[in-house]
Amino acid sequence: MGCGRKIGPYDCCTIITDDCLHVMAEIPDGIVKLIVTSPPYNNHENKRSSGGDKPAWRPALRNIEYGSFDDEMPEDEYQAWQQRVILEMLRIVKADGTVAYNHKNRIRNWGIISPLSWILPVANVRQEIVWDRGNSPQVSPVRFLPTTERVYLIGEGRPHFKPEHLIDKEVWHIPPAIWDGIPSFPEPLVERLIDALCPDNGLVADFFVGSGTTPAVARRMGHHFFGCDINSDMAERARERVRNTQPPLFVMQPEQLPLVGAR
Numbered sequence: 001m002g003c004g005r006k007i008g009p010y011d012c013c014t015i016i017t018d019d020c021l022h023v024m025a026e027i028p029d030g031i032v033k034l035i036v037t038s039p040p041y042n043n044h045e046n047k048r049s050s051g052g053d054k055p056a057w058r059p060a061l062r063n064i065e066y067g068s069f070d071d072e073m074p075e076d077e078y079q080a081w082q083q084r085v086i087l088e089m090l091r092i093v094k095a096d097g098t099v100a101y102n103h104k105n106r107i108r109n110w111g112i113i114s115p116l117s118w119i120l121p122v123a124n125v126r127q128e129i130v131w132d133r134g135n136s137p138q139v140s141p142v143r144f145l146p147t148t149e150r151v152y153l154i155g156e157g158r159p160h161f162k163p164e165h166l167i168d169k170e171v172w173h174i175p176p177a178i179w180d181g182i183p184s185f186p187e188p189l190v191e192r193l194i195d196a197l198c199p200d201n202g203l204v205a206d207f208f209v210g211s212g213t214t215p216a217v218a219r220r221m222g223h224h225f226f227g228c229d230i231n232s233d234m235a236e237r238a239r240e241r242v243r244n245t246q247p248p249l250f251v252m253q254p255e256q257l258p259l260v261g262a263r
């Protein structure tokens with residue numbers, strides 16, 4: 001892999017194994033057009049979310065596990081970490097670029113924790129996409145079934161935005177996806193974000209790359225990509241997925257076609 005271009009010390013169109021903040025610290029300001037990412041949700045307290053001693057969720061459904069990452073931090077540390085991550089992502093995104101940050105409302109102590117509580121103190125949210133997954137394993141005896149997540153479009157100023165998407169609605173009905181046994185972004189969700197927010201040949205990045213949906217879709221659509229994951233097994237699976245993804249075939253423009261009958 002690698003297209004020959006550089007992103008700071010890293011090769012463009014590669015996926016590396018390392019911590020997101022460590023990686024981003026080496027990346028110059030304003031060179032990424034679009035980040036599509038989904039951090040770990042710090043889900044460990046789902047089991048106590050109804051407020052009692054007993055688990056609210058069936059044990060097998062409590063947490064999504066990503067390799068060796070246990071998704072368990074004190075909540076205030078988690079939010080401070082996410083604020084640092086968002087600020088770094090904003091630093092490396094171009095002025096008309098976007099950070100598409102996927103997260104969800106989590107339920108704790110009979111109330112929700114909205115991701116906006118840590119995003120808005122440090123960043124501007126241009127739009128909140130509601131991603132309706134259509135279903136959920138989070139059945140509880142005391143509330144309606146939560147089936148939605150959010151994609152926050154974060155950035156300063158006027159973004160690049162493709163006019164073809166002007167009448168797309170801000171609620172997206174897209175079923176969840178599993179890739180190679182790993183809960184992952186559905187490809188149509190990433191594809192719509194890239195198509196609307198990234199011009200041709202733009203650089204699309206994901207610093208929590210997981211199964212590699214963002215770089216795989218970016219490659220399939222003919223963009224440059226870059227990604228990292230702290231978990232070496234995940235990073236390798238993402239590399240494998242991207243290796244197996246074909247970039248678009250070169251399409252000849254009319255003036256490049258040979259003239260029939262020309263001498």
Ligand SMILES: C[S@@+](CC[C@H](N)C(=O)[O-])C[C@H]1O[C@@H](n2cnc3c(N)ncnc32)[C@H](O)[C@@H]1O
Binds near residue numbers: 021038040207228
């Ligand atoms: C929610 S998953 C991402 C799923 C991804 N969107 C997909 O489509 O497969 C979060 C990923 O972040 C990784 N991760 C956790 N902490 C990290 C860190 N400090 N730096 C980089 N990656 C990290 C985990 O290993 C996990 O693969």
